[in-house]
Amino acid sequence: MLAQAKQSIDHAIELCIPDALLISRITGRLIHPASGRSYHKESSLPSLAFPPDPARPFYLFVAFSHPSLTLGPSQPPKKPMTDDITGEPLIQRSDDNAETLKKRLATYHAQTGPVVDYYKKTGVWTPVDAAQSPKLVWGSISKILEGTKEGKTVKA
DSSP: OTTTTTOOOSOEEEEEOOHHHHHHHHHTEEEOTTTOOEEESSSOEEEEBOOOOTTSOOOOTTTTTSTTOBEEEEOOOSSTTBOTTTOOBOBOOTTOSHHHHHHHHHHHHHHHHHHHHHHHHHTOEEEEETTSOHHHHHHHHHHHHTTOOOSSOBOO
């Protein structure tokens, strides 16, 4: 497909994060439906949330292939289950539970593993430690996109 369009991939970036950490981040996520603001039940954790847009020809493929990832700080609401700005109720998505996430992660690993292996062989793959703060993750991605590529997990 890319060859037909005479395009190539310069970087394949994989956001690496332990499954257990990702599960704890997502199962504690609370959302204000009207605005999309996100909070976390327990603590100020850096969260990961940017849903992929399959229509965009953007090839940070692994970074954007995990469903329900968002990047941005999450903290507990000042009043439990209540949006800090509007006072409206917060929700937890029905699929933000450990059982569903474990199944989704198993599918994710099975489907992306071969893709990661392919791009490792091409020399364009770089892992980024996504367990860091969002600022450090974005800094690492920026370094890669600027051409500062290391052969190991990049840290800002």
